[in-house]
Amino acid sequence: xxxxxxxxxxxxxxxxxxxxxxxxxxxxxxxxxxxxxxxxxxxxxxxxxxxxxxxxxxxxxxxxxxxxxxxxxxxxxxxxxxxxxxxxxxxxxxxxxxxxxxxxxxxxxxxxxxxxxxxxxxxxxxxxxxxxxxxxxxxxxxxxxxxxxxxxxxxxxxxxxxxxxxxxxxxxxxxxxxxxxxxxxxxxxxxxxxxxxxxxxxxxxxxxxxxxxxxxxxxxxxxxxxxxxxxxxxxxxxxxxxxxxxxxxxxxxxxxxxxxxxxxxxxxxxxxxxxxxxxxxxxxxxxxxxxxxxxxxxxxxxxxxxxxxxxxxxxxxxxxxxxxxxxxxxxxxxxxxxxxxxxxxxxxxxxxxxxxxxxxxxxxxxxxxxxxxxxxxxxxxxxxxxxxxxxxxxxxxxxxxxxxxxxxxxxxxxxxxxxxxxxxxxxxxxxxxxxxxxxxxx
Amino acid sequence: xxxxxxxxxxxxxxxxxxxxxxxxxxxxxxxxxxxxxxxxxxxxxxxxxxxxxxxxxxxxxxxxxxxxxxxxxxxxxxxxxxxxxxxxxxxxxxxxxxxxxxxxxxxxxxxxxxxxxxxxxxxxxxxxxxxxxxxxxxxxxxxxxxxxxxxxxxxxxxxxxxxxxxxxxxxxxxxxxxxxxxxxxxxxxxxxxxxxxxxxxxxxxxxxxxxxxxxxxxxxxxxxxxxxxxxxxxxxxxxxxxxxxxxxxxxxxxxxxxxxxxxxxxxxxxxxxxxxxxxxxxxxxxxxxxxxxxxxxxxxxxxxxxxxxxxxxxxxxxxxxxxxxxxxxxxxxxxxxxxxxxxxxxxxxxxxxxxxxxxxxxxxxxxxxxxxxxxxxxxxxxxxxxxxxxxxxxxxxxxxxxxxxxxxxxxxxxxxxxxxxxxxxxxxxxxxxxxxxxxxxx
Numbered sequence: 001x002x003x004x005x006x007x008x009x010x011x012x013x014x015x016x017x018x019x020x021x022x023x024x025x026x027x028x029x030x031x032x033x034x035x036x037x038x039x040x041x042x043x044x045x046x047x048x049x050x051x052x053x054x055x056x057x058x059x060x061x062x063x064x065x066x067x068x069x070x071x072x073x074x075x076x077x078x079x080x081x082x083x084x085x086x087x088x089x090x091x092x093x094x095x096x097x098x099x100x101x102x103x104x105x106x107x108x109x110x111x112x113x114x115x116x117x118x119x120x121x122x123x124x125x126x127x128x129x130x131x132x133x134x135x136x137x138x139x140x141x142x143x144x145x146x147x148x149x150x151x152x153x154x155x156x157x158x159x160x161x162x163x164x165x166x167x168x169x170x171x172x173x174x175x176x177x178x179x180x181x182x183x184x185x186x187x188x189x190x191x192x193x194x195x196x197x198x199x200x201x202x203x204x205x206x207x208x209x210x211x212x213x214x215x216x217x218x219x220x221x222x223x224x225x226x227x228x229x230x231x232x233x234x235x236x237x238x239x240x241x242x243x244x245x246x247x248x249x250x251x252x253x254x255x256x257x258x259x260x261x262x263x264x265x266x267x268x269x270x271x272x273x274x275x276x277x278x279x280x281x282x283x284x285x286x287x288x289x290x291x292x293x294x295x296x297x298x299x300x301x302x303x304x305x306x307x308x309x310x311x312x313x314x315x316x317x318x319x320x321x322x323x324x325x326x327x328x329x330x331x332x333x334x335x336x337x338x339x340x341x342x343x344x345x346x347x348x349x350x351x352x353x354x355x356x357x358x359x360x361x362x363x364x365x366x367x368x369x370x371x372x373x374x375x376x377x378x379x380x381x382x383x384x385x386x387x388x389x390x391x392x393x394x395x396x397x398x399x400x401x402x403x404x405x406x407x408x409x410x411x412x413x414x415x416x417x418x419x420x421x422x423x424x425x426x427x428x429x430x431x432x433x434x435x436x437x438x439x440x441x442x
Numbered sequence: 443x444x445x446x447x448x449x450x451x452x453x454x455x456x457x458x459x460x461x462x463x464x465x466x467x468x469x470x471x472x473x474x475x476x477x478x479x480x481x482x483x484x485x486x487x488x489x490x491x492x493x494x495x496x497x498x499x500x501x502x503x504x505x506x507x508x509x510x511x512x513x514x515x516x517x518x519x520x521x522x523x524x525x526x527x528x529x530x531x532x533x534x535x536x537x538x539x540x541x542x543x544x545x546x547x548x549x550x551x552x553x554x555x556x557x558x559x560x561x562x563x564x565x566x567x568x569x570x571x572x573x574x575x576x577x578x579x580x581x582x583x584x585x586x587x588x589x590x591x592x593x594x595x596x597x598x599x600x601x602x603x604x605x606x607x608x609x610x611x612x613x614x615x616x617x618x619x620x621x622x623x624x625x626x627x628x629x630x631x632x633x634x635x636x637x638x639x640x641x642x643x644x645x646x647x648x649x650x651x652x653x654x655x656x657x658x659x660x661x662x663x664x665x666x667x668x669x670x671x672x673x674x675x676x677x678x679x680x681x682x683x684x685x686x687x688x689x690x691x692x693x694x695x696x697x698x699x700x701x702x703x704x705x706x707x708x709x710x711x712x713x714x715x716x717x718x719x720x721x722x723x724x725x726x727x728x729x730x731x732x733x734x735x736x737x738x739x740x741x742x743x744x745x746x747x748x749x750x751x752x753x754x755x756x757x758x759x760x761x762x763x764x765x766x767x768x769x770x771x772x773x774x775x776x777x778x779x780x781x782x783x784x785x786x787x788x789x790x791x792x793x794x795x796x797x798x799x800x801x802x803x804x805x806x807x808x809x810x811x812x813x814x815x816x817x818x819x820x821x822x823x824x825x826x827x828x829x830x831x832x833x834x835x836x837x838x839x840x841x842x843x844x845x846x847x848x849x850x851x852x853x854x855x856x857x858x859x860x861x862x863x864x865x866x867x868x869x870x871x872x873x874x875x876x877x878x879x880x881x882x883x884x
Contacts (some may be wrong), residue, residue: 004497006533006758008487009518014531015485016538017545024483028470036815038792038822041466043457045450045564046488046520046550047508055446066489068510071554076451078488089456091448096458097789098839100825103459108488112513122487135825137804144808148815264805265812316448347539350480362579363706366586370707373478373590380480383542383577397540 011112011121017347022334023124026153027106030126030328033148034104037141039128042103044085046110050077053084055315064111078110082127083312083325090131091316099132129325131312136254138324139288139308140261146292146304146326147267153333154342157295158303160271163278164255164288165307168223170241170248171276175211175219182209190223191279194301227274231259234274254288286310287324294336303333346399350378352439354404354416355391359384361406368404368416368432375436379404395421402439453554453563459789464776465566468595469548472568472770475590476546479583481570484545486527488552492519495526497757506553520552524569525754525767532573533758541574560773571767573754578696580766581730581750582703588734588746588768589709595775596784599737600745602713605720606697606730607749610665612683612690613718617653617661624651632665633721669716673701676716696730728752729766736778745775788841792820794881796846796858797833801826803848810846810858810874817878821846837863844881 008014015023031041050067054077067077079085082105090101106126113121128145130138143160150158172183189204198220205216222241227234235256242249255274262272278291287308294303306326313321337343352372354365365381372379382391388405395403405417415429418438427438450456457465473483492509496519509519521527524547532543548568555563570587572580585602592600614625631646644658653661664683669676677698684691697716704714722731729750736745748768755763779785794814796807807823814821824833830847837845847859857871860880869880 003759004493004757006494006530006755007491008530008534009489009491009512010514010516012487012489013485014487014535016535017482017484020483020485023485024473031466035791036820038790038795038820040459040789040791041462042459043455043462043465045454045456047451047454047552047564049449049451051446052448064513066510066512068508070451070508071506072452074452088448088450092450093456093458098836102822110489122489130825133825135801135804137801137808137823137825140804140808141823141825144812261805261808264809266809267812313448315446317445347482348480349477349482353480359577359579362577362582363703366579366582366703367706367708370586370709378478378480380544381579381583383572383575383579383583394540 013120013122018345019334021347021349022337022343022345023330026330026334026337027126029152030149031104031106033145033152034128036148037102037145039102039104039130039145042086042089042105043107044079044082044089044105046078046108047076048079048085048088050075052088053077053079061111064113066110066112079107080111081109082107082125083129086127086129086131087313087316087321090321091313094132094321100138101131102129103131104128124330126328126330127325129312129323131321131323131325134310134322136257136261139254139258142306142324142326143258143262143272143290144265144267146290146328147271149304149328150292153337155294155337155340158271158292159273159295160290160292160304161275161278162255162258162272162288162290163274163276164251165286166247166251166254167276168251168279170245170251171219171222173247174222174241174244175215177209177211177215177219185209186219187279190219190277193277223276223279225274225276231263231269231274235259258288284309284311286322290326294340297336297339300332300336300339302329303336304328348380348398348400350380350400352377352379352402352404353382353391353395353398353400354379354406355382355388355395356385357388357405357407358411361385361411364411364414365404365406368406371432372436372439375440377436377439401442404435455562455564460787461776463789463791464779464785464787465772468772468776468779469568471594472591473546473548475587475594476570478590479544479587481544481546481572481587484528484531484547485549486521486524486531486547488520488550489518490521490527490530492517494530495519495521503553506555508552508554521549522553523551524549524567525571528569528571528573529755529758529763532763533755536574536763542580543573544571545573546570566772568770568772569767571754571765573763573765573767576752576764578699578703581696581700584748584766584768585700585704585714585732586707586709588732588770589713591746591770592734595779597736597779597782600713600734601715601737602732602734602746603717603720604697604700604714604730604732605716605718605722606693607728608689608693608696609718610693610721612687612693613661613664615689616664616683616686617657619651619653619657619661627651628661629721632661632719635719665718665721667716667718673705673711673716677701700730722747722749726751726753728764732768736782739778739781742774742778742781744771745778746770790822790840790842792822792842794819794821794844794846795824795833795837795840795842796821796848797824797830797837798827799830799847799849800853803827803853806853806856807848810848813874814878814881817882819878819881843884846877 061080065077070076109125110122202216205211285307289307291302292304308324310322311320312323356365369379369381403419410416417428418435419426503522507519512518551567552564647653647658720733727749731749733744734746750766752764753762754765798807811821811823845861852858859870860877861868
């Protein structure tokens with residue numbers, strides 16, 4: 001039989017243990033946070049009827065869709081995000097699950113985009129949404145989840161930037177941009193400020209929307225407003241804008257209500273700030289929107305973004321279904337955690353490896369391993385009684401903290417020899433309890 | 443815009459919160475067990491080059507493959523199991539990850555089979571494998587993982603049935619079936635014993651392999667041998683078979699070595715027993731094989747099966763790569779846990795719901811929620827200040843253990859009213875600490 005060359009599909013990615021472990025730990029932590037707030041998991045298939053997906057996707061996304069005919073000739077496609085399946089799910093099961101409904105979903109999505117560095121055609125999304133209520137209480141909770149998630153991951157220096165679509169709409173209106181289509185174009189251009197700079201943004205605004213210098217200047221000035229100090233003084237400073245139009249007024253009122261709830265909490269007030277430049281690319285946000293940057297790593301961009309939308313299920317139902325949700329950028333966050341040295345990157349989930357100098361000692365080795373595991377020490381037994389050199393090379397490659405050696409003396413005296421792989425210190429023929437204490441100390 | 447009917451793709455399944463939560467808890471528990479034993483997660487894409495998948499799949503599986511052309515015209519397919527991707531992965535990265543290599547993988551696989559009750563075209567597999575060593579130490583560890591996983595799930599009454607392909611081969615040989623092809627046919631037929639009964643198995647053996655009555659009788663007699671009591675006396679009882687041929691001898695020796703390791707452990711010896719009828723359908727097992735049945739629910743079949751194979755990477759490399767692995771039947775196990783009433787089926791991950799009689803109290807409600815969460819009580823705030831009746835209906839639907847009510851009095855006195863939803867007992871205007879104690883008591 002001719003051999004097949006083992007290779008990963010072009011544009012796709014395998015995750016080796018170090019990375020997969022780090023990701024599993026991260027997802028485990030944020031899932032626990034979601035559940036603490038009463039967000040529950042749901043599962044929808046990776047494959048959907050194509051028409052379920054395409055109505056809600058942009059032109060670009062439609063081009064990138066993995067779409068084909070299944071065995072029954074059905075027109076099917078791999079999901080490109082978790083939001084459209086959520087919209088379908090809520091439309092189908094809203095009575096069974098009951099509204100308001102809080103769900104989280106962690107799953108892979110597929111986009112056949114042109115391959116580029118660091119972008120893959122399959123990637124993991126991690127979304128949480130609070131659906132079926134307009135209450136500011138939901139927005140407050142989503143922000144608390146972002147806060148709790150980052151804290152849980154050991155990140156303490158971050159900023160959740162808040163804005164409101166009505167404020168952006170209102171500023172545009174004040175600057176003479178009144179058509180929704182034009183507003184969307186303006187916001188899309190302003191969103192590129194960090195990437196392409198003020199000058200090119202000005203040029204594009206003039207070119208694409210025919211704005212004059214004065215309009216552009218106003219637009220850039222007002223959308224560059226950021227809360228610096230306490231919220232009370234900030235809201236006083238911008239109170240003059242409330243007079244401009246109802247849209248801005250509504251936006252500022254919502255933000256004030258949000259702050260009222262948030263300020264009751266023990267949550268650090270320095271971690272959330274209003275920033276009128278946050279535009280969020282997606283057109284479907286209609287209320288408060290947010291992005292989250294890490295203070296020490298602003299350059300990597302937002303690690304958690306989201307906002308309020310007023311019509312999640314628009315392609316499935318005439319009934320409006322509002323909600324608020326956010327998405328954690330798993331890959332970006334993993335990169336950030338590594339950069340901040342908050343990620344333990346080891347190739348093993350076990351803290352220690354037991355090595356035997358003879359296969360006769362396997363029974364004893366497994367008994368020791370069983371005892372360590374009972375005391376919450378993840379541990380494994382090297383399955384061959386080969387030369388110690390080989391076993392220690394293996395231990396270094398995988399990154400165990402400790403190696404336990406069982407030789408003739410240890411076996412006969414029912415002891416073990418413990419080597420600390422970091423310090424290099426080895427203690428011969430000690431009891432299980434002594435070894436346990438030493439490992440637990442670390 | 444015309445509306446799309448929201449519907450799940452035919453043959454696929456959505457999982458609502460109750461089920462998805464139960465599954466998430468189960469997978470979380472078994473993942474922790476895997477990691478305690480040093481099994482690490484890896485990730486491979488859901489999509490692979492079709493030729494990577496098809497060489498190792500049976501004819502039936504090839505027919506069921508979701509196969510199509512991607513945007514670059516590549517011949518691609520959705521994975522139908524996690525074993526072939528593992529074989530590819532190990533072939534590609536064996537030097538990076540180092541051998542022996544222990545991985546677990548939990549992921550969805552796709553088979554476009556004819557739809558039938560309880561079978562879906564996308565389902566979750568949960569595999570763990572110990573690759574790159576022939577040592578019996580690996581087999582012993584896989585069995586310990588099965589044991590620890592079931593114990594962790596609260597199942598204490600189960601049996602891991604052990605057999606060895608060499609014993610089955612040796613029995614066949616003794617009965618005059620010597621060709622590998624014929625042996626595989628015989629084992630496939632014997633494997634159906636529970637399903638179709640002894641008579642029809644006898645018929646099929648005679649018809650398909652031309653065996654005479656005597657051969658069939660011997661075959662059925664020897665493959666029906668089961669360990670009843672202690673292993674020592676069992677191995678003495680079957681010692682006469684060791685003389686028949688080298689194949690049986692080798693199989694029994696391996697089982698004895700396995701028992702030697704296992705008997706050193708604290709693991710309950712009644713949970714594993716030799717059973718010569720275990721054949722395992724898959725042709726690629728070459729050593730010890732096992733199935734696991736729940737004593738109280740034998741009828742649902744094996745919840746965890748596996749075995750040793752000597753050539754995982756046969757389609758990718760001439761180098762032999764042996765290993766031993768098992769697969770937990772997630773859906774079957776979930777059904778069993780429900781049947782055994784070991785599954786908490788609630789639609790919420792939160793233990794309590796806070797309801798406010800006025801939106802003015804949201805800040806206080808969120809502060810209380812924050813405090814409960816700090817004390818490890820998952821809790822959520824109902825986002826609307828609607829009538830209490832509506833909120834309690836919601837609480838019943840979701841299945842909270844407690845409802846916390848914040849009215850004017852509670853808000854003014856910084857207390858709360860706690861209702862136990864199981865007992866119906868309500869205690870008015872108590873302090874946070876008192877409420878916390880009551881919830882923690884349950």
